[in-house]
Amino acid sequence: MSATNTAAKLPAAPGARGAGGRPHPATALLALVLLTVPFWVTHVGGYTDIVSRVLIYALAAMGLNLLLGFTGGLSFGHAAYFGLGSYAVGLMLKYATHSVPLALVVGTVVGGGVAALLAPLVVRRRGIYFAMITIAIGQLFYFVSVRWASVTGGYDGLTGFSRHSIHAFPGVTWTLGSTGLYYLVLLCFAIGAWVIHAVLNSPLGHSFVAVRENQKRLRFLGVNVTFYAAVSFAISGFIVALAGGLNALLDNFASPNSLSNNLSGDLVIIAVLGGMRNFWGPFVGAAIFVLVRDYASNATSNWMTVIGLIFVLSVMFFPLGIMGFLQRKGKTQS
Numbered sequence: 001m002s003a004t005n006t007a008a009k010l011p012a013a014p015g016a017r018g019a020g021g022r023p024h025p026a027t028a029l030l031a032l033v034l035l036t037v038p039f040w041v042t043h044v045g046g047y048t049d050i051v052s053r054v055l056i057y058a059l060a061a062m063g064l065n066l067l068l069g070f071t072g073g074l075s076f077g078h079a080a081y082f083g084l085g086s087y088a089v090g091l092m093l094k095y096a097t098h099s100v101p102l103a104l105v106v107g108t109v110v111g112g113g114v115a116a117l118l119a120p121l122v123v124r125r126r127g128i129y130f131a132m133i134t135i136a137i138g139q140l141f142y143f144v145s146v147r148w149a150s151v152t153g154g155y156d157g158l159t160g161f162s163r164h165s166i167h168a169f170p171g172v173t174w175t176l177g178s179t180g181l182y183y184l185v186l187l188c189f190a191i192g193a194w195v196i197h198a199v200l201n202s203p204l205g206h207s208f209v210a211v212r213e214n215q216k217r218l219r220f221l222g223v224n225v226t227f228y229a230a231v232s233f234a235i236s237g238f239i240v241a242l243a244g245g246l247n248a249l250l251d252n253f254a255s256p257n258s259l260s261n262n263l264s265g266d267l268v269i270i271a272v273l274g275g276m277r278n279f280w281g282p283f284v285g286a287a288i289f290v291l292v293r294d295y296a297s298n299a300t301s302n303w304m305t306v307i308g309l310i311f312v313l314s315v316m317f318f319p320l321g322i323m324g325f326l327q328r329k330g331k332t333q334s
Contacts, residue, residue, distance in 0.1 A: 061283075
C-alpha cells in the first residue's frame with residue numbers, strides 16, 4: 001500500500017481553488033490587488049519595494065511551510081538555502097553574467113541543490129533532533145560566509161553587483177527599476193506558489209500530509225517515510241533559494257544575515273503567525289511581519305518587541321494562525 005492510499009483517509013492538502021477547479025474568488029481578488037500595486041500603493045502611504053519584500057518573504061515562508069506545515073518537519077536552518085541563493089545570484093551578476101534570469105536560475109539551483117543533497121541526511125531524525133541538525137547546518141553556512149571573505153565579503157557582505165535590464169524579446173527591454181523589479185518578483189512568486197499548489201494537490205502532496213499525520217502507520221504499511229520527507233525538504237529548499245535570489249536583486253547586496261538563524265526563526269514566525277496548515281497563511285504572516293517591522297522600526301529601536309508581542313498574542317488566541325482561525329470560523333458559520 002502506498003502513502004497516497006493512506007493519505008486518502010487523512011485531511012486533504014488545502015489549495016487555492018474553489019469548486020470545479022476554478023480559482024477561488026479570494027485568490028482572484030488577491031491577484032488583481034497584486035497586479036495593480038504600483039498604481040495605488042503610494043496613495044496609502046506605502047512604496048513598491050516593501051510589497052516586493054512581502055512577496056519575497058512570503059515565497060520563502062511558503063517554501064518552508066511545505067516542510068513545516070504540510071510534512072511536519074520543523075526547520076530552523078532554512079535561511080541557509082535562502083542565503084545560498086542570494087550569494088549565488090550576487091556572484092553570478094558580479095563575475096559571470098549580466099543576465100538576471102540566468103543568475104536567478106543558478107541561485108535557485110545552487111541553494112535548492114544543496115538542500116536536496118543534505119535532505120537524505122537531515123530527515124533521518126525527527127522532532128527536536130531534526131530541528132537541531134538544521135540549526136547546525138545553518139550555522140555552518142553562516143560561518144563559511146563570514147570566514148571566506150575573499151569571495152563573500154565576510155561580515156561586510158557581497159557588493160559590487162547590480163540588476164540589469166532584461167532583453168526579453170528583440171526590441172523589448174524589461175527595465176528593473178522599482179516597478180519593473182516588483183513585477184519580476186510577482187512573476188517568480190506566482191510561479192513558486194503555483195508549484196507549491198500543484199505539489200500539494202498531487203498524490204505526492206497528500207503523501208506529505210500522511211507523513212505529518214501518522215508516520216507509524218506508514219512505516220507499518222512499508223512506506224518509505226524518509227524518502228517523502230527528503231523530497232519535501234528538497235522542494236522546500238528550491239523555493240526558499242529562489243526567494244533568496246530575489247532578495248539579492250532587491251537589495252543589490254548579499255549579507256551574511258541572509259544565512260543566519262535569526263532569519264530562519266523569522267520564517268518560522270511568519271508561517272506560524274499566518275497559519276501553517278493553510279496555503280495562503282505564510283503570505284498573510286509575511287505581510288504582517290514585514291509591514292510591522294518596517295513601520296515599527298521607524299518608531300522605536302525595540303521593534304522586535306512589537307513583533308514578539310504580536311506573535312505571543314497570535315499563539316494564545318489564534319493557535320492555528322490567522323488564516324486557520326478565519327478558515328475554522330467560516331466553516332462554523334456555514
